């Protein structure tokens with residue numbers, strides 16, 4: 001039984017019995033395509049500001065987007081290692097190399113800060129929606145934003161994104177970090193003027209502490225990773241961007257050329273938002289899978305039991321500890337689990353050892369260095385071919401596998417070396 005396997009930390013697959021055809025699922029959903037367009041338009045308004053505030057985004061006209069590339073040598077290496085022949089081609093969506101914070105959190109986290117700033121600036125009368133948003137880099141705006149505070153609970157990467165973005169705009173920002181957050185992330189944030197609070201507990205507790213601290217301050221906006229629609233929609237814009245990258249490479253997507261997308265999942269907002277966007281764009285021609293560490297398998301647990309956020313991995317005797325920082329979450333977002341119930345094709349778990357090994361293999365074959373979390377998705381392509389439960393997905397000769405590489409771009413070299421050596 002799945003639950004027993006999860007308890008015993010066995011790598012597991014779960015095919016979603018509640019999956020529906022897109023139109024039926026979309027009809028009943030509280031969010032839709034128009035919401036993604038709204039978020040996309042907001043990011044376009046901010047592009048002029050990004051060009052000034054983060055010059056590294058100027059080459060892409062102020063649009064924060066990541067590379068998309070084929071990884072054929074990795075495909076060969078996995079075929080050899082696991083003794084399978086994968087159909088189709090294997091691609092990497094490199095959110096690991098997103099500007100600002102080097103992880104998928106540069107989508108949702110940054111977006112929610114921008115929306116908060118835009119609302120304040122418009123309400124103050126200092127900004128009009130048709131203005132050139134580069135004016136937001138002027139001192140009068142940082143003065144305005146300095147009256148407001150932003151708080152967030154994080155295992156690391158969300159804190160980095162929100163901390164960096166908020167501090168740049170001029171907000172007072174506090175990041176409540178769980179025990180497993182890396183020292184270098186805390187150091188980097190402090191160097192940018194971010195207040196970092198440290199807790200001995202896990203992610204859920206850091207979020208709870210952050211929420212309590214924020215509630216006592218009426219000028220403070222708490223970014224709620226577990227429930228925020230704004231964060232979720234910020235992530236979903238990735239789908240529009242990916243569509244363009246696929247078009248540019250002339251990659252066909254239809255029923256005979258399906259997309260299979262493997263997304264590392266922590267609390268669920270990032271992968272959920274991206275998957276939601278992909279379903280809106282590609283409908284029944286895309287199949288999305290959440291990938292989690294065996295020791296922090298909160299989403300597969302919540303979805304397969306139907307209990308969503310009413311059950312934690314600790315409830316079944318698992319500690320939630322993993323080398324995969326961004327995925328060290330014991331309780332999934334109930335909002336994301338419920339919303340994604342008819343859209344997601346399946347979930348699977350992967351061991352820390354396998355993530356490390358895939359990390360080293362990717363480095364050796366493609367010279368791409370990612371953090372362990374980002375490798376959780378890599379194994380999906382193998383499962384789509386070799387695992388009975390997922391076998392129907394990888395059977396078409398012309399499928400396109402997309403591994404969503406969620407982080408790693410800002411990991412210091414000495415830390416990356418340790419990851420790599422562990423993998424070897």
Ligand SMILES: *Cc1c(COP(=O)(O)O)cnc(C)c1O
Pocket residue numbers: 103104105157158264265266267268269270271272325326327371373374406407408
């Ligand atoms: C946060 C994170 C994820 C997962 O995002 P959630 O919204 O927590 O599900 C995956 N990979 C990395 C590297 C992350 O930082």
